[in-house]
Amino acid sequence: MDGATSSTWAAWGSREIATRAPPMPSGTATSGPSASGGSTTTTAGPPRRSSPSACRDRWRIVSLMASDRLGALAQVRLRIALLVVGGVLGALAFPRTDWWLFAWAWLAPALCCALARSPREALADGWLAGTVFFVILLRWLDYTFGAYSAIPWPLGWLPIAALAGYCGLYTAAVVAGVAWLRTRVGAGWALAMAPVLWVAGEWIRGHLMGGFPWGLMGYSQHGVLPVIQIAELAGVYGVSFLVLAVNTALAGVVGLGWRRAMPGALVAAALLLSSLGFGASALGSEQRAARAHPGSVTVAVIQPSIEQTIKWDPVHHREVMAIHEQLTREAASSHPALIVWPETAAAIFLRADRELLARLTALSATLETPLLVGSIDREATTRGKYLNSAYLLTGQGIRAEYDKIHLVPFGEYVPLGWLIGFVRSWAEFISDFAAGRTETIFPLPGAPFGTVICYEVIFPELFRGFVVGGAGFMVNITNDAWFGRTSGPWQHLGVLPLRAVEHRVAIARAANTGVSTFVEPSGRVSGLLPLFERGLLHHRVVLRARTTLYTRLGDWLAYGCLGLGASVLGFALFRRSRTACSGI
Structure with missing residues (x-):
């Protein structure tokens, strides 16, 4: 099923995955035995643009190395299970369960999908994970509707689902954005943009139509004091950026392999370690200031x-x-x-x-x-x-x-x-x-x-x-x-x-x-x-x-992410697909 024409349900059910080698550009010299057993040689001709069929296939090609690691996502039930479980675990990172460690990994399955599937399919994957996340996070609204409204149960879940579905669109946009950038700037750089796009999305969600900045990822770390000290530099968006950077590094290691993911993983590790170091120092300074002030x-x-x-x-x-x-x-x-x-x-x-x-x-x-x-x-x-x-x-x-x-x-x-x-x-x-x-x-x-x-x-x-x-x-x-x-x-x-x-x-x-x-x-x-x-x-x-x-x-980091995200997306829009040209 072609990703550009599949419906959302078909996108979740598609079994196609990034397992093909890139098509050989027309006019390239090749040699090898012919069907009759003889040898055939084609003289190299002038380079020509990729065929339309190659352009249609560009969404599905990451690399041969990545195809082995991402092949499991071809199993529809496994893929949906990973996305749903990821959304549930992400919500459980927030009060009152406060299993905050899950926040550092919950989005990795959706980002892995972005490395293997078309933007349209990745949009569906991201929306599923994000909607499940918000349905679980906002489950407490069921009490409010049940106790103080005339809406009978279970119809009270309809507005909750609608709100969760709206908020899930922002997760969908991030995952689809990574999938789209993958073919234009490469998988590694596309993944690197995930924290940028996430913070930009959180800021937009907090302002569009009056704003609903509930469940920003940085709030999942509210009780982890060494982590949240960077908020004095970049606000809650700085903590969200850090959490998403680690999610992105995990997705890179799984989806691209350690060698290709090493630069991004090292950057994420450096950000995490420097943030923890800053946090430990800031906590000590605050304790001394409280005693002296x-x-x-x-x-x-x-x-x-x-x-x-x-x-x-x-x-x-x-x-x-x-x-x-x-x-x-x-x-x-x-x-x-x-x-x-x-x-x-x-x-x-x-x-x-x-x-x-x-x-x-x-x-x-x-x-x-x-x-x-x-x-x-x-x-x-x-x-x-x-x-x-x-x-x-x-x-x-x-x-x-x-x-x-x-x-x-x-x-x-x-x-x-x-x-x-x-x-x-x-x-x-x-x-x-x-x-x-x-x-x-x-x-x-x-x-x-x-x-x-x-x-x-x-x-x-x-x-x-x-x-x-x-x-x-x-x-x-x-x-x-x-x-x-x-x-x-x-x-x-x-x-x-x-x-x-x-x-x-x-x-x-x-x-x-x-x-x-x-x-x-x-x-x-x-x-x-x-x-x-x-x-x-x-x-x-x-x-x-x-x-x-x-x-x-103020929100300088969010403004920077908005500007950088818009610039990179604009640049990629006018750039020829790298996949169509080189298969990377």
């Missing part, structure tokens, strides 16, 4: 553990507020500089509720401690939408307010609402909020800080804006009760160590039902309250002492 404040966070079913029920409003106020009084015993409540802890229009506002203002005055309170507000227009807000309260009332800038699609707003607004009736978690516009720096004396609300913490550039704006430490308030006891809250938490390392900034996190914690500038998690456990934490938060390269330059 006098700038710090004590921050307390409360975790009220209010079930989502009663959180917004007016009947339980006084009971819910009493729980928050009692935890706040207990937290004041450690004399913190700030007490943090979770997202929408005051599930009412705080600014408009004079009684509640007066009570919280009096509480702050009595405790002599500012409160950061999550609540909701409304735009100052006649038909103003809701705002997801955080208020800094002192004994004088509201000192400052931050309105959430990056909203959750199909959670806090409906994209293309004028067209598909009817989906709001499908689930109670779909709201109609407006986005804020200003990155507020809260004026805590001697320790200004920024706040990101819930989903915003997964956006590196948004988080960076607060640090550039002068935040000495960061706060993340969230309500992950929507996700129950699934892996969702843990995956959300796994983002924070990368944000901390990127800017060498401490983060305090208050979550309604967990996981509340503190993250040090090194990325180390210092104490946490488990899911659905009521309580409080307090910690000495070290203030940001220096500006990292990532803080200065």
Whole structure:
């Protein structure tokens, strides 16, 4: 079956593999016995371009050496099994299983397919592996749809599958890109572009149509502190690049053989070893800086553990507020500089509720401690939408307010609402909020800080804006009760160590039902309250002492990968296929 015309299903089922020798160019001198047993000699003629049949075969030719190693991929069941298992293992590298070593190898089977199959077939292979990866990674959404929507099970898996299928397209594009480049720049150089294309794809996924940068490969290493220290240089994309470089080296060794893959494998090994060396040195430096740097404040966070079913029920409003106020009084015993409540802890229009506002203002005055309170507000227009807000309260009332800038699609707003607004009736978690516009720096004396609300913490550039704006430490308030006891809250938490390392900034996190914690500038998690456990934490938060390269330059590596990827693809587009000319 020809790869250029096969369907996606046929691509997965194709048994053709790179086992042919390259066609002999027309006009080449040959000698050997004839069919009759005699000797025949053809005089070399002028070189001519490869025949159309040779051009059609160019996708299937890597090299004779590679054909032996990749021959197993001709078995359809084995190939699909390897791609599916790879996708599953890649997802298991993330919380809450945290089998992080799998992240370094899960994509190798798909990249091996790129060395043996046409771009169209590789596109199908990559999409299968990527879609399986995201279906497993996002499995926690099944709880949310089951508990808070009118969509019956198993139909709730349809939007999950649709989202996973969309995200899988980025994996597909990387694998197909390697297969396409293989015939124009050679298999080795094509593989070398895989980490570049991957990082470019992650950045695009994080920005296109509002962005969904969940499950970036660098987050799989959130607990491996020596590895993630390079985030202060290149952000989470630097960690993703490193992980994909090792995946690529493994694919090269398997698909091309050790001799041909040695240069790339040595480069990947050098990147890994230098990153680990940098990480070990950076961790030591951070420990010494934390002991020597006098700038710090004590921050307390409360975790009220209010079930989502009663959180917004007016009947339980006084009971819910009493729980928050009692935890706040207990937290004041450690004399913190700030007490943090979770997202929408005051599930009412705080600014408009004079009684509640007066009570919280009096509480702050009595405790002599500012409160950061999550609540909701409304735009100052006649038909103003809701705002997801955080208020800094002192004994004088509201000192400052931050309105959430990056909203959750199909959670806090409906994209293309004028067209598909009817989906709001499908689930109670779909709201109609407006986005804020200003990155507020809260004026805590001697320790200004920024706040990101819930989903915003997964956006590196948004988080960076607060640090550039002068935040000495960061706060993340969230309500992950929507996700129950699934892996969702843990995956959300796994983002924070990368944000901390990127800017060498401490983060305090208050979550309604967990996981509340503190993250040090090194990325180390210092104490946490488990899911659905009521309580409080307090910690000495070290203030940001220096500006990292990532803080200065932002996503420079991602921009570089976008530029390099576009340049190489453009160059290859106008270059004759090396396979058609030389069979390499």
